[in-house]
Amino acid sequence: MAKKYKVGVIGVGFIGPAHMEGIRRLGFDVVAVAEATQELAEQSAERLLVPKAYGDWKDLIADPEIDVVHIASPNFLHYKHAKAALEAGKHVICEKPLAMTSAESGELVRLAAEKKLVNAVNFNIRFYPLVQDAKARIEAGEIGDKLYIIQGSYLQDWLLLDTDWNWRLEPEFGGELRAVADIGSHWMDLVTFVTGTRIESVFADFKTFVPIRKKPKKKIDTFGGKLEVDMDYEEKPIFTEDYAAVLFKFDNGARGVMTVSQVSSGRKNRLFFEINGSKSSLIWDSEIPNQLVIGHRPEPNQLLIKDPSLMTQAAQWSASYPGGHPEGFPDTFKQLQTAVYRYISSGDFERKPDFPTFLDGHNILVVNDAILLSAKENRWVDIEY
């Protein structure tokens, strides 16, 4: 990767700066940021030490110096921004969800293919080294020739209280799904990536435990934790799910279930999966990401501590540091970008990407549609990709 790519980032709230850290760790230049107004863009550019500030994202996309556009804007703008970037001939790394509807995301998939541009969705959790290792182990047949059970949960507590508020609670900005879209989508992308499966059919149960919330009259940050602030509220009825349990049938005969919740006290941001094959199991917890349990029947279980020299060869690249040197959430951004920019550098866009593409982002939206329908109609719903 001898080229020093020049990158533009649209949206630098919580997740945009995480993208920027990854870009910069790779030695590339963030040459421009775009924000909702020129004033905000300039403040951000100064704070984040970026040369150019755009108050209009269209100008960033049009900037000829920029090789790749990262989209970290509010969810409801992803589709518009991604579409415009592709049309301007830029490679795109888009935050999830790729769009607000599967119709939109399907359009982006087609457009990217037509334009022959590199397109990625930031399902960053795939890039924990031991997640890459888990996938490589399954591909190598280590857990057996059949997959049996794929289950787990993604639990948070940041929306526990009726005083917790965030734009994701409002369907017009966050969509008709909440816990499923925000965190369930990560879980489903992750386990289908790791196991190389597709979800064939879903059955869902939803519940909104906090049916009325107090919306503050002024803006607050995501993930406010226990920090309480005195402010004015208005009461808002909530229609999106705090909790969902979804049963799965996978295309290879495996079954499974996922529990997602944003009201589980003490769970800050915990994605957990357990995958049982006909021989062995793989168990992983995103809050202790540098450990992978490999469960066995005829011998003791194994507890793999992240260590490139103990990882499957195919996954070693994803661990940047030696054994026992923990890698974390920010490193997943770097590793995802390593894969994407390596692919861009190769120039060969026919090759199967080793990162999540717009198609992966689209597929999750298709599954989400089925989950929503199932929850409404109380029946198994088959997925049509």
Add this chain to the structure above:
Amino acid sequence: MAKKYKVGVIGVGFIGPAHMEGIRRLGFDVVAVAEATQELAEQSAERLLVPKAYGDWKDLIADPEIDVVHIASPNFLHYKHAKAALEAGKHVICEKPLAMTSAESGELVRLAAEKKLVNAVNFNIRFYPLVQDAKARIEAGEIGDKLYIIQGSYLQDWLLLDTDWNWRLEPEFGGELRAVADIGSHWMDLVTFVTGTRIESVFADFKTFVPIRKKPKKKIDTFGGKLEVDMDYEEKPIFTEDYAAVLFKFDNGARGVMTVSQVSSGRKNRLFFEINGSKSSLIWDSEIPNQLVIGHRPEPNQLLIKDPSLMTQAAQWSASYPGGHPEGFPDTFKQLQTAVYRYISSGDFERKPDFPTFLDGHNILVVNDAILLSAKENRWVDIEY
């Protein structure tokens, strides 16, 4: 408990001796065992140092010296043995399942009430000290005034291979349900006990991953683990579930889901639950039973190590040893029996029992019926107790 109770035990395979250890730790006498034949009974009596051996269980039940009968016979005999013991005027502690059908178990509930005899089902997992503590914390309102989510799993690997065989695989001895009946029933009894809830409605998905098994032509033990034995087999189709996922609606508005499996490599016998309330959470794992995680939103989680001085007062009696002295599976038998014999000693059988009764055993069978129906008909089934 100044009285040295005299106890008879029907069936001394795997679980009968576990009952006997509990009885003896309390200082009571196991005066007789019954087995399928006089020869077997005598061998067991000699090995287990028990004075009397009955080749016919009816003789044990008729023995006037015996105060209490423990039933640890094969599942399909529980009903017959329990009924006869009650009719003979004995108090009964019966292994689970209480019966093969809810019709039978309902009959036992009525008979026990009519006879005014003490009746218990050995849902022993309730008696881990920190399970008692979890219940006491919920009763005291520590996790909030509302229950939100009750989820978890009970996973084993002892039936992973098609060479694994056990009588529980045969419907005539084990019943039409397997994973749900064997281990799911423990999970459901446990969480409803801990939370003080009832299951109102269920949706189930079943799968038999090993559809044909090799039945050895001679008898083998339960829980054989990796010990392989050379023997003759015959192929048997299997109709009971290796795996079940069950969605729950609870009577107080809580929701939840349970995954049970007997084919999860590396999981030896792991019951896990996580209970989220409107304030805090309780998380427990039966393979690390002396730790209870109490999850909080506004402060660090707590990790309670079993210690009577740190436990809720109502639960302290259930810890027989000081802090940091682990108690285990056999201790749950002792503690359950402590509760039952304490109740017998009190003579007051109007008082609400603090142990699982025939009614609890019956209720689980009623829920199991609904789960089976749901799995067959792919729909939510309401429970009618």
Add this chain to the structure above:
Amino acid sequence: MAKKYKVGVIGVGFIGPAHMEGIRRLGFDVVAVAEATQELAEQSAERLLVPKAYGDWKDLIADPEIDVVHIASPNFLHYKHAKAALEAGKHVICEKPLAMTSAESGELVRLAAEKKLVNAVNFNIRFYPLVQDAKARIEAGEIGDKLYIIQGSYLQDWLLLDTDWNWRLEPEFGGELRAVADIGSHWMDLVTFVTGTRIESVFADFKTFVPIRKKPKKKIDTFGGKLEVDMDYEEKPIFTEDYAAVLFKFDNGARGVMTVSQVSSGRKNRLFFEINGSKSSLIWDSEIPNQLVIGHRPEPNQLLIKDPSLMTQAAQWSASYPGGHPEGFPDTFKQLQTAVYRYISSGDFERKPDFPTFLDGHNILVVNDAILLSAKENRWVDIEY
């Protein structure tokens, strides 16, 4: 073991009843208890459902019905009781410490040998199934042909506060050593048992962090935890160690270090060891006793969950319950007694015992002498056994 042994127990405070549970689980009869007065003895006998009560321990020892005497009296009486029991021709299982001085314990070793009686010291921690397994793995060469490092700690918090009081704090009852004698002795016995080594030389550092304590004017229980009681105190200077760190040279070239403390908040009763060999490591924590970590260099570590079918064959007998059924502190009493009574039953007292004998109890006292000397003189002290 067809014989139903008849057993007498001297002292039934905290640890005597733990012995009794073990005896009874094996199917043997506790026929008598002895306490300091006839009144106390009778109260205990009634509470514990024991037929005979002796106010004078000499009468228990003289009771011809008794096959084996268990000594669970206060530490300073062990020597006197054990000596008399041996002289009366009884087999003895004695609580640790075997005596208050190594001169006394040496005398008991000689007397037991002379009388050809079975003699055991209750170093019960050896009998956790995975400790037995660890020993068997080392004997089988699994961690390599050389032992490198043996280190760990035994930490408690029950003497943290200056209001914590116990007879062990008074040298006349507890001896000149405290943390080392109470808990360090368990650690040293355990690791030398597991590794098959002897301690050759020691260097110790002691500290008394709570130099003055408030002795209540009336008697209180051991392990009071947080339960606070209003009472009258008198101030007492404390001369025994709250903390000790001891460096070791072992006879096979291994080195190591042990930290013991009774003032470590949050540590209820945690014995931890890590043993590094020239190939692999073994790591064990008494508060999670059903897990053993086997550390490897060229492959992932292993996490063995207690499961007879996964344990070394030589250790399988020590696990009474199948995989994933946790065993705890009380089970170690049963297993130790299983070994001792099996040995008694065999009648062959020339065979090397597979349980801790008076010689083991004596050896630890010899090491303790050296540790005390080292702490006083700030120098390495060689052990002369």
Add this chain to the structure above:
Amino acid sequence: MAKKYKVGVIGVGFIGPAHMEGIRRLGFDVVAVAEATQELAEQSAERLLVPKAYGDWKDLIADPEIDVVHIASPNFLHYKHAKAALEAGKHVICEKPLAMTSAESGELVRLAAEKKLVNAVNFNIRFYPLVQDAKARIEAGEIGDKLYIIQGSYLQDWLLLDTDWNWRLEPEFGGELRAVADIGSHWMDLVTFVTGTRIESVFADFKTFVPIRKKPKKKIDTFGGKLEVDMDYEEKPIFTEDYAAVLFKFDNGARGVMTVSQVSSGRKNRLFFEINGSKSSLIWDSEIPNQLVIGHRPEPNQLLIKDPSLMTQAAQWSASYPGGHPEGFPDTFKQLQTAVYRYISSGDFERKPDFPTFLDGHNILVVNDAILLSAKENRWVDIEY
């Protein structure tokens, strides 16, 4: 920090690129690297996307564009490079050890003071968010007004085999100490930082378990893990310690002990400490760095998952990501640099630095001298700072 600092890095083997990632994440420019030869420097500069490449480190130091010099050269060159950088008027962030002798490091401390330049030693482990939190809790008195015990270990296995080779094994490059200098120095810096103590006196025991090693005739990488390479060897006697145990007396009356080893199978890079105060305890493990155990006597222990909203206010800045988003080893570089560059930006160099300075690096070398002397003379050695 509106200024976009321009930074030069001397040495880009394993640890230099880790510095670079931190620098770039902060938005600063790495404008030059220096390596042993012009060819190596150019290769590294191209690979790492750095504009300027110096084959002579003096040219980097003399480069007027460079604001700050990071020194990541081999240990024996740190002194020379740091001295020259200070003399050239550059601020310096130096890898540990600061020098090969305390005479040299003392000189650097004096020179930095004289030149009024910002000087830092990369004791990066201090900057795990929960380490910062631990320090803040102790400063706030949360574990009590007295410190009792400070103990733990730093264990690795990368030098287990006699075929493991590294320049650190050769005294001329690595110094007369090995395990103590490489990893013990991190442990001692960390616990004295966290507790605000000084080490007053030490007693050490050393052992070289692998006395002869096979040195490959061609160069190999550090941390090779299990990757075996066929190559020619020569046998080399080893004089530095594989293992050390060091007893400590701290200036406030606390005691403690540290075990360090580079031959502990299964321990990849595990720094562990437990700090017991007169009220509570803090327990931390660098391989699970996003969890801090807070041990209590009168209530359940706490298990703090890294979450700025649950951390002590003084430490919140050090967590860049929300609760449950793990941070790792690379993040510690970023956070250390955040502190240093924030200090540089402030312009006020009289203020007490909130990062490890040359004085901290020097103090550790002084302690190391005492440890070496103690190990040689088998006596307690007092430290004279």
